Amino acid sequence: MTNVYVMEKIPEKIIIPLKQHDGCLCTPLVSKGDMVAMGQKIGECECYDSASIHSSVCGEVISIEEAANPNGTKVNSVIIQPTEDVECVDFTPVKDVSASKLVDVIKDAGIVEHYGTPTHKVLKPEGKQIDTVLINATSSEWIGGHYDTSAQYAFQMIGALKLLMKAAGASKGAVVLRNDDLESISAFDHLRVDGKLLTVAPLMGKRKLSYYFKDQGSDIIVVSQERIYGQKILDLLTYNLTGRRVSFCCDPTDVGVAICGVKSAKALYDAVHEGRPYIETVVSVSGKVNSPKKILVKIGTPFKDVIDACGGYMGDTGKLIANGAVTGVAQYTDDVPVTKMTTSITVLSADEVIRDVSIDCTHCARCVDVCPVDLIPSRITAFADQGRFDECRQMNILNCVECGRCSAVCPSKIHLLQLIRYAKNSIENAYEDLSSKESPANLKLGCGCSGGN
Amino acid sequence: MTFTISAPPHKKENITFKKIMWAKVLALMPVVLLSVYLFGLPAIGLVAASIFAAIATEAAIQKAFGQKITIADGHAVLIGLMVAMIIPPEVPLWIPMIGTVFAVGIGKHAFGGIGSYIFNPVLAAWIFLSLAWGSIMAPASYPQTSVLFELVLENGAGVMAGVSPFFILLAGAVLIFRRYIEWRIPVAFFVTTVLLAFLLGDSLSYVVLGVVVFGVLFIATDTSTSPTTKNGRVIYGIVCGVLVVVYGHFANYVDGTFYGLFLANCVASLIDNNTLPASYGTETFLQRKYRSIVSKMPFKDRLEVFLDD
Numbered sequence: 001m002t003n004v005y006v007m008e009k010i011p012e013k014i015i016i017p018l019k020q021h022d023g024c025l026c027t028p029l030v031s032k033g034d035m036v037a038m039g040q041k042i043g044e045c046e047c048y049d050s051a052s053i054h055s056s057v058c059g060e061v062i063s064i065e066e067a068a069n070p071n072g073t074k075v076n077s078v079i080i081q082p083t084e085d086v087e088c089v090d091f092t093p094v095k096d097v098s099a100s101k102l103v104d105v106i107k108d109a110g111i112v113e114h115y116g117t118p119t120h121k122v123l124k125p126e127g128k129q130i131d132t133v134l135i136n137a138t139s140s141e142w143i144g145g146h147y148d149t150s151a152q153y154a155f156q157m158i159g160a161l162k163l164l165m166k167a168a169g170a171s172k173g174a175v176v177l178r179n180d181d182l183e184s185i186s187a188f189d190h191l192r193v194d195g196k197l198l199t200v201a202p203l204m205g206k207r208k209l210s211y212y213f214k215d216q217g218s219d220i221i222v223v224s225q226e227r228i229y230g231q232k233i234l235d236l237l238t239y240n241l242t243g244r245r246v247s248f249c250c251d252p253t254d255v256g257v258a259i260c261g262v263k264s265a266k267a268l269y270d271a272v273h274e275g276r277p278y279i280e281t282v283v284s285v286s287g288k289v290n291s292p293k294k295i296l297v298k299i300g301t302p303f304k305d306v307i308d309a310c311g312g313y314m315g316d317t318g319k320l321i322a323n324g325a326v327t328g329v330a331q332y333t334d335d336v337p338v339t340k341m342t343t344s345i346t347v348l349s350a351d352e353v354i355r356d357v358s359i360d361c362t363h364c365a366r367c368v369d370v371c372p373v374d375l376i377p378s379r380i381t382a383f384a385d386q387g388r389f390d391e392c393r394q395m396n397i398l399n400c401v402e403c404g405r406c407s408a409v410c411p412s413k414i415h416l417l418q419l420i421r422y423a424k425n426s427i428e429n430a431y432e433d434l435s436s437k438e439s440p441a442n443l444k445l446g447c448g449c450s451g452g453n
Numbered sequence: 454m455t456f457t458i459s460a461p462p463h464k465k466e467n468i469t470f471k472k473i474m475w476a477k478v479l480a481l482m483p484v485v486l487l488s489v490y491l492f493g494l495p496a497i498g499l500v501a502a503s504i505f506a507a508i509a510t511e512a513a514i515q516k517a518f519g520q521k522i523t524i525a526d527g528h529a530v531l532i533g534l535m536v537a538m539i540i541p542p543e544v545p546l547w548i549p550m551i552g553t554v555f556a557v558g559i560g561k562h563a564f565g566g567i568g569s570y571i572f573n574p575v576l577a578a579w580i581f582l583s584l585a586w587g588s589i590m591a592p593a594s595y596p597q598t599s600v601l602f603e604l605v606l607e608n609g610a611g612v613m614a615g616v617s618p619f620f621i622l623l624a625g626a627v628l629i630f631r632r633y634i635e636w637r638i639p640v641a642f643f644v645t646t647v648l649l650a651f652l653l654g655d656s657l658s659y660v661v662l663g664v665v666v667f668g669v670l671f672i673a674t675d676t677s678t679s680p681t682t683k684n685g686r687v688i689y690g691i692v693c694g695v696l697v698v699v700y701g702h703f704a705n706y707v708d709g710t711f712y713g714l715f716l717a718n719c720v721a722s723l724i725d726n727n728t729l730p731a732s733y734g735t736e737t738f739l740q741r742k743y744r745s746i747v748s749k750m751p752f753k754d755r756l757e758v759f760l761d762d
Contacts, residue, residue, distance in 0.1 A: 072458075239733060313454075320456045321463055330458040346463070353457050354465055359523075360568040362470060364676040365635060368683060374730040378681055396732045404462035411470045412568075418460040 004282055007297045010082045011305035014057050014298065015067050015337035016042065017075040022116035023049035028078055034061045039089035039277055042078050045107065048126065051118035051340075052110040056279035056298035057082040070303075070322040070336045072329050077337070080300070091275035102167040102272075109271035110278045112340040114261045115234070117251075119268065122260060123168035125253040130168040132209070133258045135161055135265050136237060138178045139229050150187035158193055160265035161220060163272055168258050174209055176241065177224040188222045200224055208243040228372060230401030231327050234259050236373055248398055249431055263343075283338055287325070287347035288314040297338050303345055304334040318350035326404045327417075356413035367406035367416060373399045377406035381416045384423035389430070392423045400424065470567070473633045474527030477671070478534055480624035484663075485538070487606065487620060488613040492542040496613060500537045503549035507533030510557040520566075528567055532556050535575040535671065538614040539664070539711070540582065541592045548589060552578040571722070573678045576715045583708075595705050598658045607663055611707065615663035625670030634674040637683065641690025642669045642697075649698040659706055668697070668710035678718045680725035688724050693717040 018026045026043030030036055036055040043053030059082035067077040094105055103120045111119040123130060135157060157175055165173040177184050179202060191198045201212050203225040212221050228236060235246040237259060244255040252259055267278040283306060284294045290311025297306055303320065307313060321328040322336070325346045338345075367377035375396060383391045397420060406416040489496045511529040515522045524530075536552045559581075560574025561567070583590045592611025598604060598618070610616045628634045646669075650660045673679065673693050680689050696716050700709030 236733070245732070317454060318457050319459075319463060321461075325464045326462045328461060328463065330456065330461075330463060332456055332458050334454065334456070348463060352464075354459070354463070356465070356469075359470060359526075360566060362568040362676045363679070363681050364473075365681040365683075365686070366632075368681050369635070373733055376681060376729060395729065399732055407462050408465045409468065410465075411468045411473055413465070413469070415460060417462060 003294070005293050005295045005309075007295050007301065007306065007309045009305070009309060010057065011301050012081070013062070013302070014055075014059070014080045014082060014300040015077050015302060015335070016053060016055065016080065016300040017067070017069050017077045017337065017339055018043045018053055019050070019069075019075050020053065020110075020299070020340040021049075021051050021112040021118050023047065023051075023118060023121075025076060026050055026053050028064055028076075030061050030064075030078065032061055032063055035059070035083075036061060036080060037087040037089050039091060039279060041108070041110075041277070049118060049121050051112050051120070052108055052277070053078075054110055054277040054279050055080060056300050058085070058087045059083045068331075068333055068336045070329060070331060070339060070342055072331075093273050093275045094271075097272075099166050099169055102163065105271060106167060106268060108277070109267065110340070111264050111267045111271065112278070113259075113264050114341055114343055115231075116341055119260060119264045120167070122253060122258045123164060128253050129256060130170045130253060130258045131172060131256040132242060133161065133164045133168050133170045133173040133260065134237070134241060135164070135173075135175045135260050135262060137181075137184060137262045138176055138225065138227055150183060151191075153184075154187040154191050156269050157188075157262070157265060158191065158198075158220065159273075160269040163268055164258070164260055164265065165220075170258065172209075172213055172219050174212075174220070174241070175222045176237075177222060178227050179224050180227070181224070185224055191222075193218070193220050198222055203240070209241050210243075228401065228403075229326075230372075230403030233401045233403075235399065236401050248393075249428075278340060281338065281340065281342065283342055284344040285310045285347075286344065287321075288317065288349045288352075289347050290314050299340060300337045302335050302337055303331065306338060306345060307334065307347065313347060314349070316350035317347055318353040319346075319348040321346040321348065326408065327402060358414050359412045361412055361414060364411060366409045366411065370405040370409050372403060372405070373401060375400060377416050377420065378414075380423070381406075381414060381419045384419040387426075389423050389426050392420075393427055397423055398427070470528075471526040474531050476628060476631070476633050478527055478531050480628055481534060481538065481621075481671070483620045483624065484617055485534070485613065488538075488542070488610075488616045491606070491608070491610065491616050492613070496542045498546060499540070499542055499544070499549055499613075500534060502546045503537035503553050504530050504533035506550040507536070507553040507557050510554045511562070514558060514562045523567075526567075528561075529557055532561065532574050532578075536578050538667070539575065539579050539612050540590060541612055543593060544589050548582060548586065552582045555581050568677050570677055572715065572718045573672055573675045575672060575675075576711055576718070579711050580715060583711075592707065595707055596662055596664075598661050604661070610663060612664065614667040615707070618661060618663045618666045621663055621666045621670060625666070628670075634670065635686065637686040638673050638679055638690040638693070639669045641687045642673050642693045643690075645691045645694025646697055649694060650701070653698065653702050655698075655702055655706075660701070662706055664707045665697070665710050668714055669693075672710075672714050673717070678721055680721050680728065682725055682728040682730060684730075685724045685728035688728065689717065689721055692720060692724070 024047045026045050029044050030042050038058045040055045041052055042055045045052055059080045062081045063079050066074040069075040103124050106120040113119055161173045185200045189200050196218050200222045203223050234252050238244055238246055238252040238257050246252055270276045279299050280296055281299055282294055282296050286292045289307055320331040320334055323343055361378050371377055380392050380395050380397050400420055404417045507529040508524050511524050512522055533553045536556055537549050556574035556578035560577035561570050564570035594609045594611050596607050596609040596615050605617055605619045607616050629636045680686055697709050697713035700713045
């Protein structure tokens with residue numbers, strides 16, 4: 001079981017961005033000079049696709065200004081100077097709430113998926129019906145340590161899954177584990193849910209979740225599959241698990257699947273059973289720091305303080321990366337705060353910084369061999385480089401999960417991931433104002449999602 | 454404190470084009486040494502002249518066109534070495550020099566340099582030389598593997614590539630194991646050749662030759678002239694095998710290898726365009742097994758890229 005350390009030291013200042021999700025900016029509820037308590041709501045969401053922001057410490061608001069954000073931009077943030085005495089909002093557990101109320105609880109607790117979408121929007125998307133809720137635990141190693149025992153972890157996960165299903169009004173739910181994560185698998189194995197014994201079923205061959213639901217005769221199941229990772233894995237995960245293909249411009253909710261992370265499931269469980277909003281998160285710190293570890297920090301803690309808590313930088317520091325060395329964003333300053341979307345911090349030394357020069361593609365097909373979604377990255381990249389985005393689309397570029405493996409193995413050091421992202425963004429931008437384009441005409445150019453199955 | 458910012462990924466495998474090329478050159482060295490033993494010192498002169506001409510041509514062309522001079526990446530050296538290995542060692546020294554000038558100048562740079570040429574420069578040079586100076590280019594003898602030891606040292610070899618099927622196979626196997634060359638083409642090619650030759654009644658002693666193995670492992674796997682898709686590479690290997698056997702059956706397997714591969718180069722991009730995978734592909738049982746085996750292979754250059762995200 002991985003140990004998770006709790007960051008004891010309160011940093012000098014806490015930077016809480018008013019936008020920690022994909023969506024619109026929250027309006028601040030406090031102004032300069034106000035005293036805030038821990039857990040107090042400081043940002044109110046006005047539209048449906050945003051989530052509330054809470055203060056993670058008790059202190060004085062010293063300013064509300066544009067501050068650096070780990071995604072590379074600047075975001076309006078509330079900057080709080082913590083005080084000595086800790087004043088905390090009374091957390092009231094919400095028991096036995098109705099499904100519609102539960103969505104409001106999620107929204108008020110400010111729960112956001114690590115990929116950016118607010119959880120309530122994943123569960124109750126406007127105009128769509130969710131029938132299956134998945135908790136994706138394939139990339140979460142830290143979770144064991146957040147609980148006293150692994151049985152507690154399994155128990156709470158199932159509890160959270162039930163809550164998620166209730167909130168979404170979904171009839172079926174599954175927890176997805178990783179094949180080689182034996183600790184979690186043994187935690188879930190032989191767990192009793194509603195009187196039924198759970199067995200972790202590895203996904204085999206072409207069998208999809210529907211088979212396992214029927215096989216186990218249960219609406220809640222636990223399955224395991226191979227590790228997949230990347231920035232945009234949701235479509236692939238949906239296809240792997242349910243066999244439903246997500247069309248262009250759509251997300252898994254269009255085919256009736258809601259995918260949640262372990263972190264948000266845990267946050268929901270806490271929100272319901274303890275009344276605690278989403279103000280703490282576990283970050284794994286790795287690379288060239290003196291004592292790499294997984295650490296529980298308050299949201300808004302600057303990276304600098306997190307790294308100090310891990311023993312400080314080791315030697316010459318070259319790069320500071322949020323969210324993983326393969327697909328993460330390199331930071332230009334360590335004054336950026338940990339947000340709800342931050343999962344890890346990686347520090348690279350100066351001589352680990354890659355300074356390769358790209359040469360021509362030699363068609364060695366190494367990228368083809370590693371691609372998890374069977375693309376031809378070399379060819380797509382050549383098209384993207386020439387701006388031939390339609391051809392990229394014909395070659396299924398939108399299936400790309402942005403895992404970065406093609407770039408990592410390229411002997412010619414071509415920036416494949418960057419070029420693929422460029423093409424994907426260009427394609428998405430071209431379709432952004434699609435509805436306004438198509439409305440006066442009789443043509444229907446929609447994406448053709450049938451809403452499930 | 455200052456930090457470098459750049460686009461992801463921030464960790465890459467420690468593999469470069471240069472490394473692959475020099476690894477191939479190194480892998481061919483045992484065979485070169487064996488041929489020096491067999492053919493005497495002229496073999497060294499042949500290799501030296503050939504490599505020198507290749508490097509000089511590459512440098513001259515890149516200088517003349519104001520490009521970055523890339524002789525250090527080893528590609529020109531590899532072309533020079535491979536051309537020297539497939540021409541008879543008794544030829545006058547100007548033959549390999551003209552051959553490599555043609556290979557690098559026309560075969561490689563006229564088509565646009567690395568990654569862009571459609572015919573393997575080594576094959577192009579061999580065919581050019583054979584057509585222009587047929588009598589000089591005819592090897593002194595065509596080998597036949599009659600006893601098992603000739604797999605290691607082939608006394609009847611006519612060219613340097615033919616001296617030792619075993620050592621070329623070993624070199625290729627090491628390169629495949631290190632994933633410097635890929636395995637689909639060689640396997641499909643070799644299986645097809647042996648199977649077809651057997652069906653046509655050709656004695657395997659004429660088929661399992663150093664030159665054929667050299668063609669399978671070093672010429673057919675040249676990345677620019679072979680397809681990139683997974684299925685395409687298997688089909689390409691089969692096409693190579695069929696063409697080589699067709700030539701070999703009616704003439705001999707030494708010339709057949711080169712002509713067959715040259716023709717196969719012509720259809721490589723056709724195969725590539727027609728085997729593009731479908732959305733999410735569809736993985737068969739064998740492909741899944743292959744991936745699980747490969748993931749267990751030790752690979753020095755693989756960083757822990759895939760393991761920590």
